[in-house]
Amino acid sequence: MRIVNWNVNSIRARAERIGAWLDRSDADVLAIQELKCKDAQFPREIFDSRGYEVAFHGLNQWNGVAIASRVGLDDVEIGFDQMPGFGEDLAAEARAISAVTGGVRVYSLYVPNGRELDHPHYAYKLEWLDRLRAVAAARLAADDSDTFVLTGDFNVAPLDEDVWDMAEFEGATHVSDAERAAFQALIDAGLQETSRPFTPGPGVYTFWDYQKLRFPKKQGMRIDFQLASPALAATATNASIDREERKGKGASDHAPVIVDYDV
DNA sequence: ATGACCGCGCTACGCGGA
Numbered sequence: 001m002r003i004v005n006w007n008v009n010s011i012r013a014r015a016e017r018i019g020a021w022l023d024r025s026d027a028d029v030l031a032i033q034e035l036k037c038k039d040a041q042f043p044r045e046i047f048d049s050r051g052y053e054v055a056f057h058g059l060n061q062w063n064g065v066a067i068a069s070r071v072g073l074d075d076v077e078i079g080f081d082q083m084p085g086f087g088e089d090l091a092a093e094a095r096a097i098s099a100v101t102g103g104v105r106v107y108s109l110y111v112p113n114g115r116e117l118d119h120p121h122y123a124y125k126l127e128w129l130d131r132l133r134a135v136a137a138a139r140l141a142a143d144d145s146d147t148f149v150l151t152g153d154f155n156v157a158p159l160d161e162d163v164w165d166m167a168e169f170e171g172a173t174h175v176s177d178a179e180r181a182a183f184q185a186l187i188d189a190g191l192q193e194t195s196r197p198f199t200p201g202p203g204v205y206t207f208w209d210y211q212k213l214r215f216p217k218k219q220g221m222r223i224d225f226q227l228a229s230p231a232l233a234a235t236a237t238n239a240s241i242d243r244e245e246r247k248g249k250g251a252s253d254h255a256p257v258i259v260d261y262d263v
Numbered sequence: 264a265t266g267a268c269c270g271c272g273c274t275a276c277g278c279g280g281a
Contacts, residue, residue, distance in 0.1 A: 009280085010270055034280085036270065061271050062279075113280065155281075174281065209281065210268035221281070253269080253280085 001071065001102045001261050003029045005151035005224055007110070007207075007254035010036040011066070014252055015043045021245060021256070022050055028071050029101050030256075031108035031151045032056075035064025035094075042066070055099050063094040065110055065152070071102035080135045084127045086112065086120075095128070098148075103263060104232060109152035114173035122173060125155070129182035137189040140229060147232040147263065150191065153207075153224050153254065156183045161202035162222035174223065191227040194259045198239035206241055207254045215246055224257045235262040 004027045008014045011032065022030070035042065035058045047054040053073040058064035067073065076099045085092045098107040109132070112125040132150065139146050156179045157163050169175045187193070205220025214220060228236065239259040246255045 013270060115279085115281090157281095169281095172281080207281075211281095212267065214268095223281080 001028045001104070001263050002026055002258060003031070003104070003106060003149060003151065003226065003261060004256050004258045005031040005033070005108065005153075005226060006256040007033040007153040007224060007252065009034050009252040009254065011064070012037055012041065012043060014250070015046055017245075017250055017252075019046045019050070022046070022052070025242075025256070025258070027258070029067065029069045029106055031106055032066040032068070033064075033108060033110040033153045035066060036061050037064060055097060057094045057097045059094045063110055065094060065097045065108045067097055067099050067101070067106055067108050069099070069101040069106075073099045073101050075100045075105075080107075080132060081138075082131045082134070084124060084131060086124045103147060104261070105146075105148035107148070107150045107152070109150055109154070111153060111155045113155050114179070117171065117173060117176060125173075126178055126182050129156075129179075130185070133182070133185045133189050136186060136191055136227075136229075140190045145231045146229050148229045149194075149232055150186070150227040151225070151257070154183060155223055156180060157221050157223055158183050159201070159222075162205070164203075164205075164219040164221075174221065186227055190230055192230060192233035194226045194228045194233050194236040194261075195239040195241070195257050196225075197236075198259075199241050204241065205243075206257055208246060210253050224254055226257060226259050228261075232261060232263065236260065237262050
């Protein structure tokens with residue numbers, strides 16, 4: 001089963017490209033982040049017309065997550081247990097959705113950006129990741145053979161080699177000790193990142209800023225991942241990052257992360 | 264290569280992204 005996660009940076013602006021990508025991707029499951037639309041605006045015909053079921057969650061022009069699958073889609077869950085909110089009313093944002101597909105619970109996650117180290121959004125990001133860790137740990141405690149995967153835009157570059165130049169990120173989010181510790185805590189809980197073993201760095205990225213010719217200069221960040229439960233991770237056979245999809249006019253600033261599992 | 268980001272929203276520049 002081929003599971004893909006992709007931050008599309010607006011599903012409406014990207015609708016044609018996503019359809020064309022689906023036609024050549026052989027994806028069984030596509031976990032999408034940054035829809036940038038409300039549910040009523042979601043262009044579900046992209047998926048309907050190609051035989052994919054789709055579940056989506058969008059509250060406004062920010063965030064938004066979805067899962068499309070051609071191998072079934074059941075038990076859809078919005079958010080996760082004790083997912084923190086943000087803002088004056090601490091309202092939940094549209095950053096998490098999951099469903100059981102092909103026997104695997106697949107999460108589509110858009111981790112908060114953090115903005116600045118001293119911004120409330122940063123504390124929110126760390127708390128969000130910690131609550132996510134608790135959910136993963138609870139799943140494994142209940143059943144250590146559970147097959148599930150946390151996919152999406154984690155907005156953390158876990159290793160120095162996951163950015164093109166650490167000096168450029170002095171004092172910035174995405175590379176701080178606390179963010180990396182929050183990511184490592186997911187690994188320590190028992191999850192395994194399944195794309196990196198097949199796509200080793202350095203110089204391998206999933207995101208390139210639109211600004212400053214970052215893509216042609218090969219200056220990117222690896223921040224999109226698949227964190228699989230041990231039982232699922234053991235079946236991973238291959239992975240790739242579709243950097244071709246980052247090329248040309250109308251590309252998302254993130255590339256699809258593709259992992260094949262023998263399930 | 265003397266250029267230099269994109270999408271969104273009560274159309275105009277501010278916000279968010281990373």
